[in-house]
Amino acid sequence: MHSYYSLVVKIVTSELLSISTHSTFSVCEEVVATSTIDDLHSVMTRIENGEYYRRYRISNFLEGDFFSWYMNERSQPLADAIRGVARKFLEFEPASAILLPEAKQDLLKEFYSSLVDEQIRHDLDEYYTPDWLTQHVLDKAGYQGDPNIKILDPACGSGTFLVEAIIRLKQGCIDAGLSPLETLTTILTNVKGLDLNPLAVISTRANYILSML
Numbered sequence: 001m002h003s004y005y006s007l008v009v010k011i012v013t014s015e016l017l018s019i020s021t022h023s024t025f026s027v028c029e030e031v032v033a034t035s036t037i038d039d040l041h042s043v044m045t046r047i048e049n050g051e052y053y054r055r056y057r058i059s060n061f062l063e064g065d066f067f068s069w070y071m072n073e074r075s076q077p078l079a080d081a082i083r084g085v086a087r088k089f090l091e092f093e094p095a096s097a098i099l100l101p102e103a104k105q106d107l108l109k110e111f112y113s114s115l116v117d118e119q120i121r122h123d124l125d126e127y128y129t130p131d132w133l134t135q136h137v138l139d140k141a142g143y144q145g146d147p148n149i150k151i152l153d154p155a156c157g158s159g160t161f162l163v164e165a166i167i168r169l170k171q172g173c174i175d176a177g178l179s180p181l182e183t184l185t186t187i188l189t190n191v192k193g194l195d196l197n198p199l200a201v202i203s204t205r206a207n208y209i210l211s212m213l
Contacts, residue, residue: 001116002199006067007082009108010047011089013206017056020213027052031086037079044071044082061205066198108203109158126197128157134164145172147186156193159204165191166211187212 014027027047034040046052048068053061062068070078109128113121121127129137138161143149145168153161166187173183193204 003067003070004085005112005115006065006199006202007070007085008111009202009206010062011086013061013209014047014052015089016210016213017053017058021056026090028086028089032083032090034079034083037074037076040079040082041071041074058209061209062202065202067202108207109160112158112203126157129160131160131164134160137161138164138168143168145169145175147172147176147178147190150190151192153193156195156204157197157200159193159207162191162193162204163207163211166208170212184212 011027011031017023018025018027027043030043031040034043048062048065048071050059050062053059113128116126138144143151143165145165147169151162151165151169153159156162169187169190170183173186178186191208193208195201195204
């Protein structure tokens with residue numbers, strides 16, 4: 001389940017980056033178009049080694065990902081399953097996460113929670129903060145997006161607090177008259193998170209990227 005979740009995160013991040021930059025490239029279309037296992041392996045290699053993300057000048061989205069083990073398994077059932085995931089994505093409108101303001105929260109938390117059984121998550125000490133509580137905590141802490149204040153979440157999970165902080169900071173930068181480039185630099189400098197769980201790390205990185213689109 002964790003490997004499946006990780007693959008979905010990688011695909012959806014690439015698709016939304018493509019949409020936000022008005023690129024005609026689609027990972028899902030390229031995956032579906034493959035006709036052999038070797039062709040598919042070549043496409044997935046470019047995903048897993050970060051090549052697809054570097055085209056958007058994102059150099060550290062994936063770093064020796066723990067969930068790329070499937071790259072060592074070349075089987076027809078696995079290839080068909082990966083194509084099936086990509087094919088299913090093409091049935092949806094991925095731009096919803098960009099077009100709808102209410103979708104700017106932690107995009108992956110609900111998906112992960114619905115995928116992994118609650119007891120399993122609790123056995124792993126995984127507890128995810130609801131959005132309303134995140135907003136309340138930041139309100140009580142007095143953080144409203146001041147460009148001069150830095151935020152660090154030392155156990156960031158999927159990045160719920162970081163996403164809310166970025167949303168507020170983007171508005172704070174607009175209010176301060178900062179340019180888009182200055183806003184990006186301010187976010188990268190001021191909002192940071194840590195976590196030991198490799199699945200949480202990729203979730204946070206994806207949410208971090210998507211919250212800035």
